Amino acid sequence: MNAMAGTKEKQYVPLLQPIFSVEEQSVIGYESLGRVRDEKGSLVVVPEFMDPHVTPLRMTMIDRKLLGLSLDKIKDSNDQLFVNMSPDQVILEYEESKGNSLPIAEIVKESGIPLNRIVVEITEKSGSFGTDVLAAGVELLREQGFGIALDDVGSESSNLERLGAIKPDIIKIDLNLLKKSIEQREYQSILEYLKQISLSIGSQLLFEGIESEKELYQAVSSGATFLQGYFLGKPLEYKEDKQTIKDVVVPQLHLYHESKRIEVAKEIEFEKQIKSKLMSLPLKTITLGNRVIIDPQSFFKLDPMIQRVYVTDWQGTQVSPYYERTNDSGFIENMVFLQKNWSYMPFFYKHVKQVFRDNGNWQVSDPYWDKTLKKKVIVFSHVNEMGYSFFVDLVLEDGK
Known part of the structure; x- marks a missing residue:
């Protein structure tokens, strides 16, 4: 009771920041961001939100006050x-629940708003309890009807164990991760990893902190279902007109999709050209003991982008040397990887699957970053009549 009385000493004001759905092409909701009006009438961040020593009870009382005000809006x-x-x-x-109902549920019910319109964002703060206890508490919120989001995933303090245990409906990507991914390839890989995680656990991605067209494109390219940030709308005391936001965002999405269609068309044409060249080569092999001999020079003459060629057996064991380009026409034989098994690599069984699907053509992998070459690489593969798999690594030029 004293804690609640403390909240009445200040004028709390919830600001609403719009959240845009890429699928629905419209604003579908708002995040409530708590502020307090100071002596000068200015809105400032609630001091308790910045205090690491504030008790959960005190924080909860403030949040419940802000929740009631937000629901009215x-x-x-x-x-x-x-x-x-x-x-x-x-x-x-x-701990404060009565029967099967949680306090937050009672507040929402009193407003007449369905519980499924409320999304609870679990913050990145460390807790006093283990992940299993937190997951059980989150499950109670979910059973009441609340949506569940996990905030700031990708920040330094985020926990993948927490992500797996909670299995949120929405994963909010840390804004710093989005910004770093535009300039640094390693962070792009982290976004791709989080995208795959979201698909595997059935979550949707929400990218926050979007402040520019470039960041919007990066977010959509990284699998965003929802967008949030100053580029779409700032936190305000009132709800900004949805049509105004739509008029800003939708044309940008159209430009993004048009650029992606052009990019995909170029990729398909590039792959066709390389496949056509590779189909001109006879994939002859000579077996000498546990080694397989091929004609690597014919590959290196074919296209200057071809960097490496090697052969594996059907089990994924490399049976030829690793042939690597040294200059326009030269190459070296690298014996280090002979008899190494590659079946544990993701690309190998994708290759096997593609061969079963269409064994008459060369197959192509998704691009990946090669740490040795420090370049983006794409792999073309084919099986000859003897059952040996040929792998041809091409170094992609910038922009491909």
Whole structure:
């Protein structure tokens, strides 16, 4: 009771920042961001939000006050409302529950808003309890009807164990990760990894902190279902007109899709050209003991982008030397990888699957970053009549 009384000493104001759905091409909800009005009438961040020593109870009382105010702002719409909750606050909700109903559920029900319009964002803060306890508390929220989001995934303090245990409906990507991914390839790989995780656990990705067209393109390219940031709309006391936001974002999405269609067409044409060249080569092999001899020079003469050629047997064991280009026409034999098994690599069984699907043509991999060459590489593969798999590595030029 004293904690709640403390919240009445200040004028709390929730700001609403729009969240845009790429699928629906419209604003579908808002994140509530708590502010307090100071003596001068200016809105500032709630001091307790910046205090690492504030108790979960005190934080919860403030958040419940802000929740009630936020619900008033969306009650006459179908908008979703995203609200933050720390791991310790999740457990406090369970401890203060009455019967099968959580306190936060009671507040929402009193507003007349369906619980499924509220998304609880679990913050990146460390908690006083283990991941299993947190997951149980989150499951209670889910059973009540709340959507679940995990905030700031990709930040230094984020926990993949927490991601796996909670299995959120929405994964919010840390804004710093998005910004770094534009300039640094390694961070692009992390985004691709998180995209695959989201697909595997059935989550959707929300990219926050978008401030430019370039960041919007990067987010959509990385699998974003939802977008949030100053480029779409700033946190405001009122809800900005949705059509105004749509008029800004939708044309950018159209430009993105047009550029991707052009990019895909170029990729297909490039692959066709390389496959046509490779089909002109006879894939002859000579077996000498546990080694297979091929004609590597015919490959290196074929195209200057071809960097490496090698052969494996059907089990994935490399049976030829590793032939590597040294200059326009020269190459070396690298024996280091002879008899190494590549079947554990993701590309190998993708190759096997493609061969079963279409064994008459050369197959092609997705591009990947080669740490040795420090270049992006794409792999073409084919099986000859003797059952040996030929792998041809091409170094991609910038922009391919």
